[in-house]
Amino acid sequence: MQDRSNKLMKRMLVRYELYLMLLLPLVWFIIFQYVPMYGVQIAFREFMPNLGFLGSPWVGFEHFERFFSSYYFERLLWNTLSISLFQTLVAFPIPIFLALLIHEIQNKRMRKLLQNVTYMPHFISIVVIVGMLNLFLSSETGFVNHVLSAVGIEPIAFMERADWFKTVLISSGVWQNMGWQSIIYIAALSGLDPQLYEAAKIDGASRWQRVMHVSVPGILPTIIILLILDIGHFMNVGFEKILLMQNELNMEASDVISTFIYRNGILKGDFSYSASIGLFNALINFILLIVINAYARRKTETSLW
Amino acid sequence: MKKNVTFALISVSLASVVFAGCSGKDPVADPTASAPTDNFHATGFPIVEKPITLDIFNRQSNSNIPWDKMLVFREYEKMTNIKASFKNVPTAGFNEKRNLILNTKDLPDIFISANFTRLDAVKYGTSGMFIPLEGLIDQYAPNIKALFDQYPEIKQSLTAPDGHIYMLSDFVTLFSARTAKPWLNKKWLDELGLEVPKTTQELKNVLIAFRDQDPNRNGQKDEIPMSGENLGQIVSNINGAWGLENQMGNRINVQDDKVRYWPADDRYKQILQYLHELYKEKLLDNTLFTQQDTEYLTKTSEAKVGFFYKQATDTFSAVADQFIGIEPVAGPNGDRLHTQVQPIARSYGAFAITSANPYPAESIRWIDYFSGEEGSIFLRYGVEGQTFNYADGVPTYPDEVLKNEKGSAFAISQFAPWPGTAITHWINDKNSNAVNPPQVQEAAEKLEPYIPERILGAPLFDAATAKKVDTLLTDVNTYIDESSAKFVNGERSFDDWDNYVSTLNKMGLAEIEEIYQEAYDTTYKN
Numbered sequence: 109m110q111d112r113s114n115k116l117m118k119r120m121l122v123r124y125e126l127y128l129m130l131l132l133p134l135v136w137f138i139i140f141q142y143v144p145m146y147g148v149q150i151a152f153r154e155f156m157p158n159l160g161f162l163g164s165p166w167v168g169f170e171h172f173e174r175f176f177s178s179y180y181f182e183r184l185l186w187n188t189l190s191i192s193l194f195q196t197l198v199a200f201p202i203p204i205f206l207a208l209l210i211h212e213i214q215n216k217r218m219r220k221l222l223q224n225v226t227y228m229p230h231f232i233s234i235v236v237i238v239g240m241l242n243l244f245l246s247s248e249t250g251f252v253n254h255v256l257s258a259v260g261i262e263p264i265a266f267m268e269r270a271d272w273f274k275t276v277l278i279s280s281g282v283w284q285n286m287g288w289q290s291i292i293y294i295a296a297l298s299g300l301d302p303q304l305y306e307a308a309k310i311d312g313a314s315r316w317q318r319v320m321h322v323s324v325p326g327i328l329p330t331i332i333i334l335l336i337l338d339i340g341h342f343m344n345v346g347f348e349k350i351l352l353m354q355n356e357l358n359m360e361a362s363d364v365i366s367t368f369i370y371r372n373g374i375l376k377g378d379f380s381y382s383a384s385i386g387l388f389n390a391l392i393n394f395i396l397l398i399v400i401n402a403y404a405r406r407k408t409e410t411s412l413w
Numbered sequence: 414m415k416k417n418v419t420f421a422l423i424s425v426s427l428a429s430v431v432f433a434g435c436s437g438k439d440p441v442a443d444p445t446a447s448a449p450t451d452n453f454h455a456t457g458f459p460i461v462e463k464p465i466t467l468d469i470f471n472r473q474s475n476s477n478i479p480w481d482k483m484l485v486f487r488e489y490e491k492m493t494n495i496k497a498s499f500k501n502v503p504t505a506g507f508n509e510k511r512n513l514i515l516n517t518k519d520l521p522d523i524f525i526s527a528n529f530t531r532l533d534a535v536k537y538g539t540s541g542m543f544i545p546l547e548g549l550i551d552q553y554a555p556n557i558k559a560l561f562d563q564y565p566e567i568k569q570s571l572t573a574p575d576g577h578i579y580m581l582s583d584f585v586t587l588f589s590a591r592t593a594k595p596w597l598n599k600k601w602l603d604e605l606g607l608e609v610p611k612t613t614q615e616l617k618n619v620l621i622a623f624r625d626q627d628p629n630r631n632g633q634k635d636e637i638p639m640s641g642e643n644l645g646q647i648v649s650n651i652n653g654a655w656g657l658e659n660q661m662g663n664r665i666n667v668q669d670d671k672v673r674y675w676p677a678d679d680r681y682k683q684i685l686q687y688l689h690e691l692y693k694e695k696l697l698d699n700t701l702f703t704q705q706d707t708e709y710l711t712k713t714s715e716a717k718v719g720f721f722y723k724q725a726t727d728t729f730s731a732v733a734d735q736f737i738g739i740e741p742v743a744g745p746n747g748d749r750l751h752t753q754v755q756p757i758a759r760s761y762g763a764f765a766i767t768s769a770n771p772y773p774a775e776s777i778r779w780i781d782y783f784s785g786e787e788g789s790i791f792l793r794y795g796v797e798g799q800t801f802n803y804a805d806g807v808p809t810y811p812d813e814v815l816k817n818e819k820g821s822a823f824a825i826s827q828f829a830p831w832p833g834t835a836i837t838h839w840i841n842d843k844n845s846n847a848v849n850p851p852q853v854q855e856a857a858e859k860l861e862p863y864i865p866e867r868i869l870g871a872p873l874f875d876a877a878t879a880k881k882v883d884t885l886l887t888d889v890n891t892y893i894d895e896s897s898a899k900f901v902n903g904e905r906s907f908d909d910w911d912n913y914v915s916t917l918n919k920m921g922l923a924e925i926e927e928i929y930q931e932a933y934d935t936t937y938k939n
Contacts, residue, residue: 157517158768179892268703356897359891375508376532
């Protein structure tokens with residue numbers, strides 16, 4: 109034992125610069141990610157500031173019961189899950205298609221242009237995006253509805269209707285982020301060995317076949333890792349944007365767990381209650397992450413750990 | 414080895430948190446038990462012989478300069494020998510910052526204008542973070558005590574079920590400052606040769622004329638006949654036409670000592686039906702549910718709206734001469750009330766003393782002065798000859814303040830703290846001519862015959878009940894607001910009303926009514 113740790117010490121000393129560099133993020137993780145976990149216990153207590161974390165009385169699962177028996181529990185859960193699911197189904201594959209498309213463009217200037225145009229919206233702040241949505245989609249003055257009425261379709265109050273909420277949320281998200289998210293795939297694609305393409309060409313593979321049999325398998329590990337990371341924050345749907353887009357009329361589709369926590373925890377100071385909801389949320393995330401990772405490891409031999 | 418280092422790090426950081434969390438305090442100690450020191454004077458100025466400092470966590474409004482730079486507080490320090498060290502926390506994000514400071518050990522001595530709710534007061538008060546004030550007021554606050562004696566409802570609505578007063582409000586005996594007024598565009602009305610509407614039906618006809626006949630004569634249909642901050646604001650103002658009141662800070666009528674919670678009442682359905690008609694015919698602003706506050710303010714300040722509710726004219730002062738305040742309209746069943754009136758104890762949570770404060774008696778004397786006649790004028794007007802003068806015996810700001818191009822609130826905020834904040838002081842008809850110009854006064858007088866006999870403030874519940882009410886109302890209010898919006902914009906048909914009512918019943922309507930009845934019986938019943 110003593111011997112082994114001595115060896116490890118020696119090895120570490122040899123590459124001490126690397127370990128020093130590692131120290132910084134490690135300390136960050138400990139201070140900002142692990143130490144605060146100590147406060148999770150207030151989910152099971154009735155937190156009183158003057159009594160502190162340890163002095164507040166235990167209440168067991170009272171806060172969880174309150175949340176589960178809340179009239180809106182099912183709605184919150186359904187909205188959170190369905191928004192995440194649609195997001196994964198729609199918003200996850202699109203950057204992959206875009207990357208494949210950009211990769212196939214031969215003209216270098218055209219390629220750069222397309223790439224720039226698609227990733228620019230990423231830099232617009234969410235507040236501005238929601239302001240733009242309000243303007244463009246307004247039922248009276250928005251240009252989308254002007255176009256619709258020009259082709260004889262009744263104006264639609266997109267921002268005021270619950271059934272349109274998820275569509276607007278996700279499609280505007282795709283518009284904003286697809287370029288940015290495709291960068292990593294483009295990088296992965298350009299890392300593929302050109303000889304593979306040449307070999308396929310010589311074997312008489314068509315362009316479509318080259319995409320399907322060289323490009324896609326080539327970036328599959330990247331896709332899977334990103335998918336796992338995505339699932340890892342499945343329940344943390346884009347909080348700011350949803351909060352900004354929320355109004356009394358679309359609440360039915362737009363009220364999600366994180367906005368509920370904001371209203372109860374931050375605005376009303378009910379920290380114990382919101383800690384318990386947050387813990388519930390994190391637990392689901394954690395389980396999903398483990399399941400999907402295990403599945404990916406079994407099926408494709410690519411996984412996070 | 415490395416593992417050990419990591420472990421050591423974790424334990425050190427954990428330990429520091431643990432120790433920080435350990436030192437609890439005993440709840441609710443009576444501050445009057447320990448007599449103040451010789452340094453303290455029970456009456457007259459200065460309050461203390463040798464200077465002391467009070468740490469004050471105050472909300473600074475958008476127009477305010479830092480409070481310690483204000484003439485009023487600089488002068489007051491000289492008078493009292495008490496140095497007020499203000500935190501000057503801006504209004505934006507204030508509640509978050511306040512909640513954070515409450516959760517540290519680093520409590521200030523005093524909270525001023527801190528937006529506390531009644532739930533906060535009971536929660537933090539009973540746990541001993543705020544000290545009870547009733548004994549201190551009895552002994553050291555003659556001005557506040559005099560107001561309590563003159564208006565018993567103030568003390569009633571500030572006292573928690575355990576008999577303690579944990580927080581003060583401001584005291585508004587000026588009726589006009591406690592109510593929104595219906596403002597109608599008189600210029601448009603005259604242009605079209607119409608009469609001031611007296612019923613909801615006549616109001617609708619006027620709004621139709623506003624919509625169709627281009628009253629601003631610019632050739633465009635850009636008039637918005639009626640608008641509001643949100644649906645709730647419109648309902649709480651117009652509900653008097655159907656005999657519904659806003660008692661106890663909720664949707665509640667009180668008659669013959671019986672509390673009635675009315676969101677499932679048929680009269681509320683009629684209000685929503687009326688508003689639905691207005692919405693459908695584009696008489697009620699169709700952007701009501703999506704507009705931002707600033708958009709609404711712009712519409713009214715540019716005189717694009719024909720009819721809306723607002724407390725004073727300050728936000729549309731440039732076009733105020735186009736508008737008149739009207740009497741409330743009568744409803745289809747003949748009801749004619751104006752019930753959007755706030756209690757005299759208006760802004761709850763305006764002042765609280767924490768358990769960390771070593772000078773409770775000094776603190777209460779410090780704030781009490783502002784609730785007297787002289788002190789309230791001092792707080793609102795500053796120093797005679799410097800920031801105000803008497804005109805016909807009434808304190809009046811000079812013209813460079815009243816006609817300041819950045820608005821009078823901005824100019825006043827350079828020397829006095831009250832614009833946009835809630836600091837405990839007395840607001841009466843003798844010290845308010847800036848917020849109560851003749852036009853607003855006139856509008857208020859038209860409403861006065863129609864207000865309910867008693868205006869009951871929101872009650873204070875004991876901690877357990879408060880939590881229960883909060884849990885119930887969180888869901889119920891969400892459901893009412895959402896459903897009402899859908900009824901008004903037509904997304905939900907009124908055929909579905911029975912469904913709405915039965916859902917509300919399932920969510921605990923009866924329970925809410927019961928809890929408020931109990932609170933009424935203990936707090937207000939004579």
